[in-house]
Amino acid sequence: MLIGVGLSVPTARSENVSLTAPAGEVRLTVTGNIRKTNSAGAAHLDDALLEALPRHTLETSTVVTDGVKRFDGFLMRDLLEFVGADGTTVTASALNDYTIDIPMEDFVRYDVLVATHMDGERLQPSDKGPFWIVYPRDGHSDLQDIRYDYRWVWQLIQLKIK
Numbered sequence: 001m002l003i004g005v006g007l008s009v010p011t012a013r014s015e016n017v018s019l020t021a022p023a024g025e026v027r028l029t030v031t032g033n034i035r036k037t038n039s040a041g042a043a044h045l046d047d048a049l050l051e052a053l054p055r056h057t058l059e060t061s062t063v064v065t066d067g068v069k070r071f072d073g074f075l076m077r078d079l080l081e082f083v084g085a086d087g088t089t090v091t092a093s094a095l096n097d098y099t100i101d102i103p104m105e106d107f108v109r110y111d112v113l114v115a116t117h118m119d120g121e122r123l124q125p126s127d128k129g130p131f132w133i134v135y136p137r138d139g140h141s142d143l144q145d146i147r148y149d150y151r152w153v154w155q156l157i158q159l160k161i162k
Contacts, residue, residue, distance in 0.1 A: 019083070022046035027130050032091075032161035035084030043083040050116075053078045058113045060138040063149050071115040071134045077107040079114060080161070087161040092133060095125055095155035102133075102151050104161075110143070111136055114156065128154035 019038040024046035031042045038044055053074035061068050080090070090107075093099045106112055115132040116123060123129030132154040137143040 019043055020049065023048055028157060028159070030079075030083045030085070030159045030161065032159075033085065033087045034161055035086070036082070050074065050079075053082060056111065056113055058111065058115075058134060058136055060134065060136055062134070062137070062152065064152075065118075068138070070119050071113055071132070072117040072120075073113045073115040073131070073134070075107070076112045076114055076133065079159075080104070080107060083161075085161045089162045091160040091162065092151075092153040092156055093158040093160070094153050095157055098153065098155075100150055100153060101162075106135075106151065110140065123154075125155060131156040 019036045021038050022044050026044040026046055028045045028050065029042055030045065034043055036043060055072065056075055058071045059068050060071070076090075085104075088104050090102045090104055091099060092102055113134045113136075115134045116130070118128070118132070123132055133152055133156055135143050135148055135152060137148065142148075
């Protein structure tokens with residue numbers, strides 16, 4: 001359910017709900033205004049928890065690679081719904097300390113992918129992994145604007161919902 005420009009997940013109760021604890025290595029942490037947690041105020045997500053999200057494929061060009069690439073992963077809006085996010089901004093942080101605020105409406109308006117694979121290969125921290133926020137830039141002329149290029153966060157490790 002969409003409320004204003006924030007994302008909200010319909011629940012029977014408004015209180016926090018626990019997620020299953022991660023069994024494997026924590027690959028992505030989501031904090032801030034979320035209703036589903038498995039740690040003090042955070043959702044620590046391992047591969048098994050993330051693999052429960054519907055998978056999607058996107059073919060698009062990027063400003064940092066040659067030609068059209070195939071990206072596989074899950075939609076950012078599905079992830080935000082999974083953790084019960086409610087806000088207007090997502091602060092995305094990367095392994096290399098890059099941080100940027102992204103309007104939550106981007107994830108409603110576009111099929112923004114959190115890529116786990118590029119051209120069939122698992123993204124590694126040494127090459128844009130473990131996750132890369134990828135916009136469907138070839139399908140939308142407005143995504144050719146440089147302000148969207150800054151939102152393509154690679155080496156993604158944390159999201160904070162505000």
